[in-house]
Amino acid sequence: MLMVVMCCGAAHSDTPVWKSISDDGIHDPDNPAISLLQEPVTALSILPFDTAGNQVLWVRALQEGYIDPRTNIYPDTNIKVLDLDIIMPRTGSAKYVRFPHRAHTEWLDCSNCHDAIFKAKAGATPVTMLKILSGEYCGRCHGAVAFPLTECDRCHSVSSATQPGVVKGQ
């Protein structure tokens, strides 16, 4: 029980706390260059606050102009953003999932997911929560770098009365 409480405590906090690099358990405090590295608090405390992950709402930070990360290194790379949502209905008793392409393609390229992880056709990929929890499908990023899998409602966000399939972006 204690462990469960501690796990949740590590994933969620109401006030942002970023560990210093010299005290985060992985950086070598004897490294002479450590003082040159940027501290997470310096960079992240000025971004929209989240309760999980890096404690940053990364999608909002990008969309509201807090950050403007480069889209490409090569000048001729084609940058595509797709504004279509997918309603995913195979959720058992949980709410349906609304997957927004726009928030994802602002960060990622189509080829990062299609077709190796997801087929480019709604309903064609056998996504299950167990697979996601094992690091497959959405779990490639969610639980590793994008917001963690403790945040059920962010994906399971629409009523199960919603028509499944492809809909216009919000």
Place this chain on the structure above:
Amino acid sequence: MVLVVIIRWWLLLAALMVTTMASAEYADVILNRYAEKEGMRPVIFPHWFHRIRFRCKVCHNELGFEMRVGANDVTMSDIIDGRFCGMCHNGEVAWSVENCDLCHSGKNGLKSGIFGGHQTGGPGHW
């Protein structure tokens, strides 16, 4: 009674271990396939630092990094030749490879993997 005490201590120890593991920043990656064997500290790659400056697609599409810890066989000669990290860490976009300690900044003994409080951990994946 003794059993209860043992279980309590075990839980406390487990909780401490979780707290220690979770103290790295979410999505920090440790690269230690070659580093320590070659006499260097393990590399710590902070996702948070990079995604402020670059979208995921730059490294995971243009530079060819697979989106799976352990799936990228990155050597120092790749980097010096301008592949992977070396696309930017060349003294033009970002600091050059002479600044060893800025990337090779981890404690010795760290295992390769992704740190920082993720809630999943499929066997063999992370």
